[in-house]
Amino acid sequence: MKTYTVQQLAELAGVSVRTLHHYDEIGLLKPAFTGENRYRYYGEEELLRLQQILIHRALDIPLMEIGAILDAPDFDRLAVLREQRDRLESEAKRFAGMVRTIDRTIARLEGETAMQDNELYSGLIAPEKQAEYEAWLVERFGGDMEARIARSRKAMGEMNEEERAGMMADLQRVEEALAEGFRRGLPPQATALDPAIEAHRRWVGSAWGRECTPEAYGGLADVYEHPDFRKRYEAIQPGFAEFLVTAMRAWARRQG
Amino acid sequence: MKTYTVQQLAELAGVSVRTLHHYDEIGLLKPAFTGENRYRYYGEEELLRLQQILIHRALDIPLMEIGAILDAPDFDRLAVLREQRDRLESEAKRFAGMVRTIDRTIARLEGETAMQDNELYSGLIAPEKQAEYEAWLVERFGGDMEARIARSRKAMGEMNEEERAGMMADLQRVEEALAEGFRRGLPPQATALDPAIEAHRRWVGSAWGRECTPEAYGGLADVYEHPDFRKRYEAIQPGFAEFLVTAMRAWARRQG
DNA sequence: TATTGACCCTCACGCGGCGTCAGGGTGCAG
DNA sequence: CTGCACCCTGACGCCGCGTGAGGGTCAATA
Structure with a gap:
């Protein structure tokens, strides 16, 4: 007959020797027998x-x-x-739900981060606001933000004037199409806006130098609530800032 | 500015007031401010x-x-x-794994249970052994076993002699095919046995009056280790009992 | 104004489930 | 015999609150 001492059983089961002592004390798990040496032996x-x-x-x-x-x-x-099965399943689902919650938070943070890297120097913000905006970013996201700002500054510095102007013209066309939908009274959730929204997303992706995923696009909507961006979109058309943010979120949500 | 008292915050977050007191004490979660009344107010x-x-x-x-x-x-x-995401995912998987473990245990127990309901009175066990077998079942599974035995006895009592003889003849054919495989020296895991195994499973399903799932069939193999069943299969051919049990298990395992 | 019920406070004992350690015994190999 | 690994009992104490005592505050109502 195979028997285990406390340490052997503890290791097999992933508990401590003290736990086995405790369980013996309270009668929850008695050893098979106790030797003359007072050692516990389990089967x-x-x-x-x-x-x-x-x-x-x-x-x-x-x-x-x-x-x-x-x-x-x-x-x-x-x-x-x-x-017990039902309760274990509930626990599994509870943790899975928390994973999904954190995934959304991560995607949002990553989306924000990617946006800030690139749009800061894409001509959307007037140059005199840049130092102020940089201070805002550092205050909000802290430590390594300065290094990342330096990196983005370098990349944008390598784009020539003609390329930059082309990108700005493209963005204006996209924004104008979206603003036109707003003026015609379309609800922000309308699928008729999809072509313009997707054109906008593609523009952002090209500005980033990498694809803008639906999650990142949803995160971008959050960042467009920053006062500087709101001011800019309100200048295009009063009420447009809120419309755009809502439309972007509705689109991102529909991508699953 | 919106503020919450301790009870409001506790309810929103699903914790106790005492917990909030404790967290304030240890500096983990301070209120936004404390009123002149010494009340905590959170934002x-x-x-x-x-x-x-x-x-x-x-x-x-x-x-x-x-x-x-x-x-x-x-x-x-x-x-x-x-x-945190990775750790939460590990926890979710841990619980999901426990669910699968319990599912297998439940399926096995249910398989055994279903088998005992019906085969006891299917003519496989000599009548003089029935009382003894019933005592064994009650001892092993306890309380409501007697009620279930009574139920099964009633159902079998309603089957006429001709129907019963037909079922017995079918079973003999199936068992003979399996025993023949055994005599030819086929290994119990051989897929050449599949037709006979599946015929056996279909027979069991018809005896049960409902489908015998692969899980239940695997559980049935456990129960065929009971001495009365072993004796019966050994009478067909020495060594056949072990062969059959192993073949059934191998087949059930291959069904995923 | 007084009363009442709901909510707030501080203080403090105690619980469940061990972790940790002290002091001492046992088994086994060198 | 010594040293090391493992065993024992006994016992203090920790973490994170649950519970309750005793007393104050707020707001509605008679």
Whole structure:
């Protein structure tokens, strides 16, 4: 017959020796037998019971309650398993939901970050506002922001005047198409805006030098709420800033 | 400016007032301000911070460590989120894994249960062994077993002699085909046995009055290790009992 | 104004489930 | 015999609150 000492069982099950002492003390998990040396010796049956204890414990069931469950007559066994299964599934879903929440936050932060890298020097902000905006970014995002600003400044510095003017003209066309939809009274969620929205997204991607994903585009909408961007879009047409932000978000949401 | 009292914030966040007191005491979550009445008043910023605390707490991170993380400079924010995301995903997977483990246990128990309901009275066990077998079932599975035995006895009692004889003849044909494979020296895992195995499974399904799923069929193999069944299969051919059990298990495993 | 019910406060004991350590014994190899 | 790894019991203490005592504040109502 195979037996385990406390340390062996503890390692097999991923618990501490102290835990096994404690469970013996409270009667939750008794050893198979105790030797003359007062050592605890456990068998396969105790190992199996311990594994069942650990599943219940993962569901925050108090130890004494776990003991009551495991010591109940066998006819309850299937019902208990079904109940534990449902609770374990709920926990799995709870954590999966938190993963999705954090994924959205990460995407948003990454979208914001990518936007700030490139648009700052794309001519959207007047040069005299740049120092102020840089201070805002550093204050908001902290430590390595200055290094990234330096990097973006260098990349934009390498674009010639003709290329920059071409990009600005493209952006104006896109924004004008969107503003026209706004003036015609289309709701921001209207799919008739999709061509203009997607043209805008493509423009942003080319300004970034990499694809603007739907998540990043949704994050960009957040950043367009910054006062400097709002001011700029309000100058195109009063009310346009809010319309654009909502339209961008609606589009991003529809991409799943 | 919108403010919340302790109870309002506690309800919004799903924690207790005591928890908020505690977090204030240890400096983890201070109120926005405290009134002359000594009441705590929290703002949106505190609500957001509390939500972040709760995600970290779900990962069993000690409170003082949570404080250190949240109070770190902002440039760490994205890295921390990524790390938490990975840990939350691991937790989700851990619970999902436990769900699968319990599902397998449930399927096995249900398979055994369904088998015992019907085969007991299908003529496989000699009548004089029935009382003994019933005692074994009740001892093994406990409380409601007697009610279920009564139910099955009634159902079998309604099958006429001709129908019963037809089922027995079918079963003999199936078992003979399997025994022939055994005599020819086929390994129990051989796919050449599949037609006979599937015929057997179909027979069991018809005896049950409902489909015998691969899980249930795997569970049935466990139950065929009972001494009464072994004796019966050994009577067909010495060594056949072990062969059959192994073949059934191999087939069930191959169904995924 | 007084009363009442809901909410707020500080203070403090205690619980569940161990982690950690002290002091001492056992088993086994060199 | 010595040294190392493992075992024991006993016991203090920690973390994160739950619970309750005793008392104050706020707002509606009679």
